[in-house]
Amino acid sequence: MRRIMLGLAGVAGVAVVAVAGLGWRAAGSGWDPPALPDGVVDVAPDPDRLAxxxxxxxxxxxxxxxEEGAVDWRDPGVDALGQPVEPAWIRLLREIWLDGLDATVSQVGRGLAIRLDGPSEAPPALWLAHVDVVPVSDPDGWTHPPFAGVVADGVxxxxxxxDNKASIAAILEAMRLLQAQGRAPSRDVVLLITPDEEVSGATAQLAASDLSLVGDPAFVLDEGSYLLPDLFEGVLVGAVAVSEKTFVNYRLVARGEDRHSSMPQPPSAVDRLVAGLDRIGTWDTPSALPAPLIEGLRRMAPTRxxxxxxxxxxxxxxxxxxxxIVQASPAGNAITRDTVATTLIDVGVKDNVIPRVAVANVNARLRPQxxxxxxxxxxQARVGPEIEVTVDGEWAQGAPGRWDTPLFAALETVIPAVAPGAVVIPSATPGTMDARYFAAAGLPTHRFHPFVADAALRASLHGTDERIPVEELVRGVRFYHLLLQVQ
Ligand SMILES: [Zn+2]
Structure with a gap:
């Protein structure tokens, strides 16, 4: 690789100058989005109702x-008469949307499938959203209490x-408004709302293992990317993540003699594990630009x-x-590389006992290939023979992703309709989401949220002060409402 780099030194110089000095200037949109088909109508959502x-x-x-001891909100409880009661989130969705919607609602595992029928005989579109959220580590650090649902200054x-209730609200509101206009979606659509995406993904896994539960869909739309205002200066980029990495854990076990800590005889199990983990942490793992990203960059060329x-x-x-250049950012580095991170270490029983066994979990996010x-x-080759390395648990093999799909074509039409000037490109994501199970089952899967999200907003996801501007919610409803008619 180094020799190639030398061969391209002049080119590298150009590229470095491009980033540092001349600066990725816009040269017009350079891309004419396809027009919306005849008969497709827009909508004006009520921002207050949405918020x-x-x-x-x-x-x-x-x-x-x-948490242990807490009421498991995913399970149905019982009322005073002992009758089963649906989980509170399902009752809330019924109250706000489902009771007024002409839809077939069914339970899939602990999740909910909401199906709207269209005139087409084509297999349905499957849209995914999840109702569970990650915990809050520091509630006092938030501007507004994290579970108060404060609406202030248009946010x-x-x-x-x-992540990911904005999707649920925007999709269900879009379905409601489409029916209020006396219209049906162009094809059947199933919205699967899962309650466990942030942990096991068991509901999505169940549906992907028996696709008839969600109507044997043709393709899948999930969360996982946004309208990005800060990727290329002056151009809004609708980055549709079409591929996903493989999430897999490895168990590393080092062994030694258990001895009194007053008479150490290195190397101990701990010494061996630490040496191995150090080699993991400093590993320049294999990397390459993913094919969707190469195509995405190529599509950006006319705008520069x-x-x-x-x-x-x-x-x-x-x-x-x-x-x-891409690897200069942590996200860019992650989507181009097989990444490894030590996430758990289990070692020791007492402060004066050198333990016999030391165990670590290394979480890897592997490129689809x-x-x-x-x-x-x-x-194993990296850490050496003194550490035993095994795959821990199951994985859903990532798919390299494709963009020659009817869904991608629909997104190319709909995204610029709600975000004028936006350039739609295929991309890849460093994260994992429910879509991975459907990708592993062979379905085309695209990940996109129709919300403009800059770096600060994206950082609030799983972080502090998570929020969404109401105007982005409105954009989201318009997006899903159009997509219902176009996909
Ligand atoms: Zn999410």
Whole structure:
């Protein structure tokens, strides 16, 4: 790789100058989005109703994992007469949307499938959203209490506002408004709301293992990317993540003699594990630009001035150079690389006993083309024979992703209709979401949220002061309402 880099030194110089000096300037949109088909209509959602609906969802602290001793909000309870009562989140959805919707509602595992029928015989679209949220580590650090559902200055605040209750609110409101216009979706659509995406993904896994539970869909739309205002200066980018990585855990076990700590005889199990983990932490793991990203950069080329346009248009030929630029950001580094991170260490019984066994969990996020078993061998080679490396648990093999799909074509039409000037590109995501199970089952899966989210807003996801501007919610409803008619 180094030799190629030297060969491209001149090109690298151009690219570096492009980033540092001349600066990725916009040269017009360079891309004419396809027009909306005849007969497709827009809608004007009520921002107040949307904000208060989302606030009500936020006020239900649907947190996973469910802590020990807490009422498990995912399970139906019983009322005073001993009759089963649905979970509070399902009752709330019925109250706000489902009771007034002409839809077939069914339980899938602990989740809920909401199906709207269209005139087409084509298999349905499957849309995913999740109602569970991650816990809050520091509630005092929030501007507004995380589960109060405060709406202030045109922004809805609270845990789950962005991830992922905004999707639920926007999709159900879009369905409601479409029916209020006396219209049906162009094809059947199933919205699967899962209550366990942030933990096991068991509901999505169940549906993906028996696709008839969700109507044998043709393709899947999930969360996982946004309208990005800060990726390329001056251009709003609708980055649709079409591929996902493989989430897999490895168990590392080091052994030694258990001895009194007054008479150490290194190396102990701990010494061996620490040495191995150090090699994991400093590992320059394999990397390459994913194919969807190369295509995405190529599509951005017409929006840039020379020489940036030339570099982007030739991202495949200049792969090492462009990859170097992409890898400058943590997210860019993550989508191009097999990543490894030590996340758990289990060692020791007492302060004066040198333990016999030391165990660590290494969480890997592998590029779709990397096989988890082959990567086990790579970890083994990296840490050496004194540590035993095994794959821990199951995984859903990531898919490289495709963008020659009817859903991608629909997104190319609908995204610019709600975000004028936006350029729609295929991309990849470093995260994992429910869609992975459907990708592993062979379905085309795209991940996109129709909300403009800059770096600060994206950082609030799983972080402090999670929020969403009401105007983005409105955009979201318009997006899903159009997509219902176009997909
Ligand atoms: Zn999420």
């Amino acid at each position: 208060s609906s989302l606030a009500a969802l936020i006020q239900l602290p649907t947190m996973t994992p469910v 809805v605040h609270g845990r789950g506002a962005l 001035a020379w020489p940036e346009s030339w570099v982007l248009a030739n991202a495949d030929l200049l792969e090492p150079v462009v990859r170097g 990397t096989a988890p078993d082959a990567f086990r061998d790579a970890i």
